[in-house]
Amino acid sequence: MDKQPLFWAANLKLLRTRKKISQQHLSDLLGLNRNKITAQESGKTRNPRMDDLVLISSFFKIDIDLLVKTDLSQIPETQLEELEAGKHVDLSGRHIRILPITVDHSNEENMEYVPARARAGYRSGFSDPEFIAGLPKFTLPDLPRGKTIRMFPISGDSMAPIPDGSHIIAQYLQDWSHLKNNTACVLILKGGEEEIVFKVVGNHIKQNGTLALHSLNSNYETAIINIEEVLEIWTFIGYISKEMPVGAESIKQKA
Incomplete structure (x- = not known):
């Protein structure tokens, strides 16, 4: 099975620069060491700690799954702005859809x-x-x-x-x-x-x-x-x- 590309490093840098804050400012806001932010943005940290994932995800109001698996630089600007505003944007197609169905006299779906x-x-x-x-x-x-x-x-x-x-x-x-x-x-x-x-x-x-x-x-x-x-x-x-x-x-x- 092909390995899925991961976008955590690129997405972290993208979101930080969109907020116009430095690595030092972000580290101060999150209570993390600046070297940790630098290592994650550069991709040197291949497997960030779960605590860091949750903390950064909460700060930017974007689901961890999206931060890791989706190249945010490629999605439309309007959707990215909605994500940054804390709105739910379904990029995976996994949102719940209610599908009406009918069944026959044997309770088999028509x-x-x-x-x-x-x-x-x-x-x-x-x-x-x-x-x-x-x-x-x-x-x-x-x-x-x-x-x-x-x-x-x-x-x-x-x-x-x-x-x-x-x-x-x-x-x-x-x-x-x-x-x-x-x-x-x-x-x-x-x-x-x-x-x-x-x-x-x-x-x-x-x-x-x-x-x-x-x-x-x-x-x-x-x-x-x-x-x-x-x-x-x-x-x-x-x-x-x-x-x-x-x-x-x-x-x-x-x-």
Whole structure:
């Protein structure tokens, strides 16, 4: 397993300089030896004491997990200002999301289909139990059991050779930090013209709180979005289409 980069040293220096205070002033405020601050900022102290982590985290009002694992220099200025103000900013995608579900007469979770007519209202209704209960239900063989699965219509050619008008079957992802890099996903977005998008997603949440949205069609450029723009993530299982794949050869009748 690749070792995750740690950003404690760089983040400590960044936050101190943003407050416009010297190492000596910070050491006085925290009651720590200045040499300890210098060693931590330079990276010479590879494993800071837990007491120091807690003390510095409390002083800057930022969670230890973020201070250690997230490069704060790469997140948007507005989010960094919110963090410094003591506000909770979710950069990991692990915030609690309540997902309404429905069950059948056997108490098995239903699989819902979001038809084109309901697509425009999904962004406002995705957390409404009545809206979800009103969606059509479907079933298909060989799909994962005990998982939350929905089917979404897509439009356009950005994911060609998957045809325009296909229906994407996808599984709900609760903890976005577990999203494997370059996974095909359906994303429900807060704003913009498109409410539901289907892309190959590069996961940069831990590094800088963003996702990279890649298209299979090389004519489309990669888009970078902030994780705060995302409402839901659904990982690709398969798709249904009435069209033959692009490039399929015609079957000739035997003489």
